[in-house]
Amino acid sequence: MVASPQPAARLQWLFGAMAMPRGWRAGAGPMVAAAVLFLIVLASLLAPLIVPHDPMSMDALQRLKGPSETHPLGTDAYGRDLLSRVVTGGRISLLIGIGAAVVSVLIGLLTGLVSGFFRIADAIIMRVMDSLMAIPSILLAIALVALNGPSIWSVMSAITIPEIPRVVRLVRSVVLSAREEPYVEAAVALGSSMPKILWQHLMPNTLAPLIVQGTYICASAILTEAILSFLGAGVSTEIPTWGNIMAEGRVYFQLKPSLIFWPGVMLSLCILSINLLGDTARDKLDPRLKKREA
Amino acid sequence: MLGYIIRRILAVIPVMTIVAVFVFLLLRLTPGDPAAIIAGDMATPAQLERIRTSLGLSEPLHEQFITWVGLLLQGDLGTSLISNTPVTQMIGQRVWPTINIAILTIVLSVLIAVPMGVLAAWRHRTWVDYVVMAFSVLGFSIPVFVIGYLFIQTFSIGLGWFPVQGYVAPSEGFGAFLSRAILPCLTLATIYVALIARMTRASMLEVLGEDYIRTARAKGVKEIVVLFRHALRNAAVPIMTIIGTGFALLIGGVVVTESVFNIPGIGRLTVDAILARDYPVIQGMILLTSGLYVFINLIIDLSYTFFDPRIRY
Numbered sequence: 001m002v003a004s005p006q007p008a009a010r011l012q013w014l015f016g017a018m019a020m021p022r023g024w025r026a027g028a029g030p031m032v033a034a035a036v037l038f039l040i041v042l043a044s045l046l047a048p049l050i051v052p053h054d055p056m057s058m059d060a061l062q063r064l065k066g067p068s069e070t071h072p073l074g075t076d077a078y079g080r081d082l083l084s085r086v087v088t089g090g091r092i093s094l095l096i097g098i099g100a101a102v103v104s105v106l107i108g109l110l111t112g113l114v115s116g117f118f119r120i121a122d123a124i125i126m127r128v129m130d131s132l133m134a135i136p137s138i139l140l141a142i143a144l145v146a147l148n149g150p151s152i153w154s155v156m157s158a159i160t161i162p163e164i165p166r167v168v169r170l171v172r173s174v175v176l177s178a179r180e181e182p183y184v185e186a187a188v189a190l191g192s193s194m195p196k197i198l199w200q201h202l203m204p205n206t207l208a209p210l211i212v213q214g215t216y217i218c219a220s221a222i223l224t225e226a227i228l229s230f231l232g233a234g235v236s237t238e239i240p241t242w243g244n245i246m247a248e249g250r251v252y253f254q255l256k257p258s259l260i261f262w263p264g265v266m267l268s269l270c271i272l273s274i275n276l277l278g279d280t281a282r283d284k285l286d287p288r289l290k291k292r293e294a
Numbered sequence: 295m296l297g298y299i300i301r302r303i304l305a306v307i308p309v310m311t312i313v314a315v316f317v318f319l320l321l322r323l324t325p326g327d328p329a330a331i332i333a334g335d336m337a338t339p340a341q342l343e344r345i346r347t348s349l350g351l352s353e354p355l356h357e358q359f360i361t362w363v364g365l366l367l368q369g370d371l372g373t374s375l376i377s378n379t380p381v382t383q384m385i386g387q388r389v390w391p392t393i394n395i396a397i398l399t400i401v402l403s404v405l406i407a408v409p410m411g412v413l414a415a416w417r418h419r420t421w422v423d424y425v426v427m428a429f430s431v432l433g434f435s436i437p438v439f440v441i442g443y444l445f446i447q448t449f450s451i452g453l454g455w456f457p458v459q460g461y462v463a464p465s466e467g468f469g470a471f472l473s474r475a476i477l478p479c480l481t482l483a484t485i486y487v488a489l490i491a492r493m494t495r496a497s498m499l500e501v502l503g504e505d506y507i508r509t510a511r512a513k514g515v516k517e518i519v520v521l522f523r524h525a526l527r528n529a530a531v532p533i534m535t536i537i538g539t540g541f542a543l544l545i546g547g548v549v550v551t552e553s554v555f556n557i558p559g560i561g562r563l564t565v566d567a568i569l570a571r572d573y574p575v576i577q578g579m580i581l582l583t584s585g586l587y588v589f590i591n592l593i594i595d596l597s598y599t600f601f602d603p604r605i606r607y
């Protein structure tokens with residue numbers, strides 16, 4: 001039944017975490033992902049210190065040059081150094097990804113707790129969330145940026161708002177099943193206050209799924225930021241972001257594909273590592289998966 | 295059963311009402327003068343005035359809403375601020391390329407993804423499974439426009455198999471349509487395939503552990519029949535659900551893909567409207583796609599009894 005073990009073993013090693021829910025020991029996949037992500041984050045944090053050129057400085061004589069000693073990845077249409085721009089571009093993308101994840105998880109957690117515990121609020125909140133989910137998130141984000149201007153804050157909130165309903169639904173479903181547990185009943189019978197029951201007894205149940213959801217939101221926010229910039233509805237074009245570099249590279253795509261290739265590779269590597277770590281966290285934290293394994 | 299269908303259809307009303315209120319308030323509650331936001335920094339007072347009258351912005355908020363909903367219910371989405379044509383007419387002119395591409399994408403995705411997911415679950419923890427899962431994670435992680443340019447670079451420029459960009463209607467020649475539509479469809483399908491394959495695999499894994507699968511195998515039913523008739527049908531409900539909720543992803547993908555491949559559909563219409571701050575068009579597109587999303591998920595909800603006769607309402 002089982003195919004030749006050699007390629008299987010190799011792939012298992014690479015992507016171990018996805019299929020083998022035995023946590024961090026399972027394979028090198030999550031280790032590689034963590035290392036890649038660490039490098040990207042480190043490079044982004046240190047970007048102003050390590051990049052060889054100013055990512056903004058233009059040079060009319062060096063337009064669209066190929067790789068050379070001074071410009072390892074070549075230059076863009078304004079003669080700016082591509083390597084410096086790609087490394088610097090990660091700063092905004094990561095900031096928006098992490099920001100969107102933290103804010104949407106916090107807002108979603110509070111809303112979801114209330115929604116799961118109070119039936120009247122639940123009916124209203126869930127209708128609003130259903131409606132928000134019905135609006136395609138890219139279009140909603142585009143409209144929000146178009147109206148609020150291309151600042152980092154407006155882009156971040158435009159990406160955060162469409163993510164909130166998913167968090168609310170998740171938290172609510174956890175609360176709905178947990179509130180029937182004997183320990184919650186006991187807390188109610190003992191006369192614990194409502195905020196205390198919500199925060200001390202129900203909230204901890206949501207932490208594990210929220211960590212997993214948070215990583216996925218972070219990945220999807222970075223992706224959405226790139227798409228918004230690519231469509232011309234993102235952060236101001238003066239700031240280099242992976243999406244902006246690719247958007248400017250569109251025009252010269254046939255002439256110089258590397259303008260889209262390198263930021264695309266960085267973006268994909270970054271999102272891939274975050275997704276892989278999210279899968280690993282899910283496999284490790286989800287007790288249902290563990291039971292099935294046993 | 296009939297009661298459920300009616301209740302489910304009626305449940306659409308509050309959702310669409312809130313969407314409409316939301317879309318309405320989106321412009322009106324933005325800090326600052328909405329007319330100035332639409333017109334941009336270089337607007338003259340006359341231009342501002344024209345936008346105000348065109349959108350009825352000088353009326354009180356509740357009256358604006360009543361007028362707007364009244365027109366909406368008559369199928370009037372307003373008039374474009376740029377071309378002065380009715381939004382419904384603009385959408386009508388541009389909707390067919392998008393519909394053709396979307397249908398081809400969904401068919402292609404289901405045909406690729408469902409067998410992939412079934413195979414991965416059947417050969418759980420073998421290299422087949424790992425390849426499918428690896429593809430699925432990759433599909434989620436590579437932005438749709440990067441995939442698009444990668445395809446253009448490889449298949450159009452490198453191998454010369456397909457035209458680089460553009461669109462031909464199927465009525466003007468199906469072969470020409472297909473040769474131009476196949477790359478955008480594959481681009482769009484990548485994330486959709488990743489999503490559906492993943493869900494098919496998970497759902498099949500659960501079903502394949504059931505007693506009736508063991509019984510079917512024990513009485514000598516062919517494996518392919520076990521997989522596709524006994525197992526897949528029982529695993530179909532979550533798969534259908536993900537196809538429905540994934541529709542939102544498809545919309546987002548359409549907007550990007552049409553820009554990459556230069557297809558004159560409603561995705562391009564939306565991007566052009568954003569760049570020109572043509573608010574009635576943006577508003578109309580959000581309403582239209584949300585309505586479509588709600589409608590498709592309604593149909594899918596109602597189709598559950600067909601796939602799983604155990605579900606009774």
